[in-house]
Every structure is written in structure tokens, then in C-alpha cells.
Amino acid sequence: MKKTCAHKHAEKKQELSSLTGRLRREAHKITSPRAAILEILRHHAHPLTNKEIFAELPKGECDLATIYRAMQLMEELGMVKRFDFGDGSARFKLVGEGDESHHHHLICTRCAEVVEIGECFPEEIERRIARANGFTGVTHRLEFFGLCPGCQK
Amino acid sequence: MKKTCAHKHAEKKQELSSLTGRLRREAHKITSPRAAILEILRHHAHPLTNKEIFAELPKGECDLATIYRAMQLMEELGMVKRFDFGDGSARFKLVGEGDESHHHHLICTRCAEVVEIGECFPEEIERRIARANGFTGVTHRLEFFGLCPGCQK
DNA sequence: AAATCAGTTGCAAACGATTTGCAATTAAAT
DNA sequence: ATTTAATTGCAAATCGTTTGCAACTGATTT
Numbered sequence: 001m002k003k004t005c006a007h008k009h010a011e012k013k014q015e016l017s018s019l020t021g022r023l024r025r026e027a028h029k030i031t032s033p034r035a036a037i038l039e040i041l042r043h044h045a046h047p048l049t050n051k052e053i054f055a056e057l058p059k060g061e062c063d064l065a066t067i068y069r070a071m072q073l074m075e076e077l078g079m080v081k082r083f084d085f086g087d088g089s090a091r092f093k094l095v096g097e098g099d100e101s102h103h104h105h106l107i108c109t110r111c112a113e114v115v116e117i118g119e120c121f122p123e124e125i126e127r128r129i130a131r132a133n134g135f136t137g138v139t140h141r142l143e144f145f146g147l148c149p150g151c152q153k
Numbered sequence: 154m155k156k157t158c159a160h161k162h163a164e165k166k167q168e169l170s171s172l173t174g175r176l177r178r179e180a181h182k183i184t185s186p187r188a189a190i191l192e193i194l195r196h197h198a199h200p201l202t203n204k205e206i207f208a209e210l211p212k213g214e215c216d217l218a219t220i221y222r223a224m225q226l227m228e229e230l231g232m233v234k235r236f237d238f239g240d241g242s243a244r245f246k247l248v249g250e251g252d253e254s255h256h257h258h259l260i261c262t263r264c265a266e267v268v269e270i271g272e273c274f275p276e277e278i279e280r281r282i283a284r285a286n287g288f289t290g291v292t293h294r295l296e297f298f299g300l301c302p303g304c305q306k
Numbered sequence: 307a308a309a310t311c312a313g314t315t316g317c318a319a320a321c322g323a324t325t326t327g328c329a330a331t332t333a334a335a336t
Numbered sequence: 337a338t339t340t341a342a343t344t345g346c347a348a349a350t351c352g353t354t355t356g357c358a359a360c361t362g363a364t365t366t
Binding site: 180181182184186187215216218219222241 | 312313314315316317318323324
């Protein structure tokens with residue numbers, strides 16, 4: 001199931017200190033559960049579900065509910081980005097300090113492998129659509145689904 | 154909340170007979186709950202949640218579970234298309250007999266108004282992405298979100 | 307029109323993801 | 337070391353959706 005797709009990413013793992021700093025900055029505590037969660041997120045390039053995070057955490061390190069609360073908080077602080085692959089559970093990925101990169105994913109419908117798609121097309125079209133319909137603050141959600149090389153029989 | 158956005162649709166409401174025919178064709182019964190559900194879908198151009206359908210149904214006409222089952226069946230038969238606007242509940246819309254049109258939506262994040270976007274861009278790009286990553290049977294999900302004219306304060 | 311049978315339904319219980327109330331803990335400031 | 341607001345674990349509660357099952361009903365047959 002789990003597969004590490006070859007990425008040309010610069011793999012710039014964020015310093016833990018930079019992460020905890022962001023929490024501290026907002027008058028939030030750096031608790032052991034949070035540190036553990038950040039440690040896991042730091043080591044994954046692709047979005048993880050709360051359950052997956054929970055599974056990687058040492059035995060009784062932290063409650064599932066705590067993870068849900070942590071992800072919610074960190075999402076508000078802009079530390080993680082939430083993804084919806086349409087399979088019923090949210091996934092989260094760390095967001096770099098200045099890294100506001102907007103990109104999409106190619107997800108294998110069988111093994112759930114995730115490939116990041118660098119580009120983001122709609123950009124210009126999005127503006128046109130917004131204007132044409134009088135909408136403001138328009139954003140979009142775009143994900144691709146298919147069978148990865150390994151899952152094709 | 155509910156808003157009827159001016160559409161230039163040809164409003165080709167499908168004949169009930171054509172719909173029930175599709176069910177019958179597959180050895181399925183035209184029950185009163187199903188007829189009622191189809192009647193409601195026939196009158197809505199935009200995807201509805203099962204709860205919304207349930208709400209429009211006369212008092213005790215049909216159980217919520219029955220609607221879930223009906224939508225699941227009709228989705229398999231290709232009679233309805235399922236949409237995921239990311240708000241936690243699925244939405245369904247009737248699909249015309251030959252109508253395989255693939256399109257997207259612009260959804261107001263405040264009042265949930267839905268505007269259909271005729272075009273579908275990624276088409277070509279999708280092929281490129283699939284090839285570039287060795288994926289097959291690639292499809293995509295694209296929805297736009299923003300504030301509709303009426304909800305902008 | 308009555309009999310027949312597979313497809314359906316209502317209802318309640320089951321589910322999986324996510325949230326929340328609350329008393330007990332704990333990180334961080336004093 | 338003290339104080340206090342933030343946080344946690346745990347269990348119960350929500351929500352959308354699914355499912356088991358006995359009773360029911362179209363559609364077909366006789």
C-alpha cells in the first residue's frame with residue numbers, strides 16, 4: 001500500500017524549533033503529544049489521515065481526539081493544509097513557513113499512492129469564472145484520480 | 154439560503170417514463186418512494202443532498218434510508234451523478250439518457266448556491282499528467298468555492 | 307383476478323469519522 | 337514553588353451513511 005514515489009522535492013524538512021515556535025507565538029503550549037505529531041508530519045511528504053498519524057505514534061503517546069484537536073488548531077494557524085481525497089477522511093500535510101504553494105494531487109484509487117502535481121492551471125480561468133458570475137474570494141479544489149503504474153494489472 | 158440562479162439551460166426535464174423505464178429495464182421496481190424521488194430530482198437542476206430530497210418529500214412518503222438506497226442504486230445504473238462539495242454530505246443530480254457531460258460547479262461558501270460551469274479545462278492537461286506519471290483511467294474532481302453576489306456584504 | 311416471488315421498505319441498530327463536555331494534567335509565566 | 341490558562345484522556349454525543357431483518361409490494365404467472 002504505502003509507497004514512496006520518487007520526488008524531486010528539495011525535501012526541506014522544517015526544523016522542529018521553527019514549528020514549535022509558531023505554536024508558542026500564539027500562546028499555545030508545546031506538549032508532548034503535539035511535539036510527537038509534528039515529528040511525524042515532518043517526516044512525511046504526503047498528506048496523512050489522523051488515523052495514520054495515530055498509528056505511527058508510540059503506543060499510548062496520545063489520544064486520537066487530541067490529534068483531531070491538534071490538526072484543527074494547526075490548520076487555523078496555517079501550519080498544516082487539509083486535503084479531501086473524497087474517501088471520507090481528511091488528510092493533513094505540513095506547510096512550510098513561507099510556503100504558500102498551491103498544488104494538486106494524483107491519487108491512485110487502489111493503493112492510495114499520492115503524487116504531487118506541481119502546476120496549478122485554473123489560476124487564470126478561476127479569475128474569469130469569478131468575474132463572470134460575480135463571485136469573490138474564489139478558490140478551487142482539484143484532484144486527479146486513476147490507477148498508478150503498480151496497480152495496473 | 155435556497156436560491157434559484159438564472160440559468161440558460163435548455164431545461165429539458167426528462168420524462169418520468171424514460172426514467173422509470175431505465176429502472177424497469179434492470180429488473181427493478183417502480184415503487185412509490187422511487188417515483189416520488191425521481192419526481193423531485195426531475196424538478197431540480199442542481200445536485201441535492203439526500204436530506205434535501207427527504208425534506209421535499211410529503212410527510213411520511215419515504216424513509217431516509219430508502220433515499221440512500223435509491224440514490225446508490227440509481228448511481229450504479231448511471232441515472233444520477235454523485236457530487237462531493239466537501240461539506241460532508243453527498244449530492245445527486247439526474248443524468249440525461251445520453252447526457253455524459255462532464256462539468257464543474259461554483260459553490261457559494263455561505264448560502265450554498267450552486268452555479269454550473271459549462272467548460273472543463275484540464276481535459277488535455279489531464280492526459281499529459283496521466284502519461285507523465287504512468288497512471289491510467291485518470292479522471293478529476295474540480296470545484297470552485299467563493300462568495301456569491303448576494304452574500305457579499 | 308388470485309397466487310407467487312424477487313425486489314423493496316421502514317425501523318432500529320451499527321458504523322466510521324469527527325466533535326465535545328468535563329475533570330484531571332501540565333507547560334509556561336510569575 | 338505558585339498560579340493559571342491551555343491541554344489531555346476518556347467517554348459520550350453528532351452526523352452522514354449503511355445494514356440486518358421481518359413485513360410488504362410491484363411485476364409476472366397462472
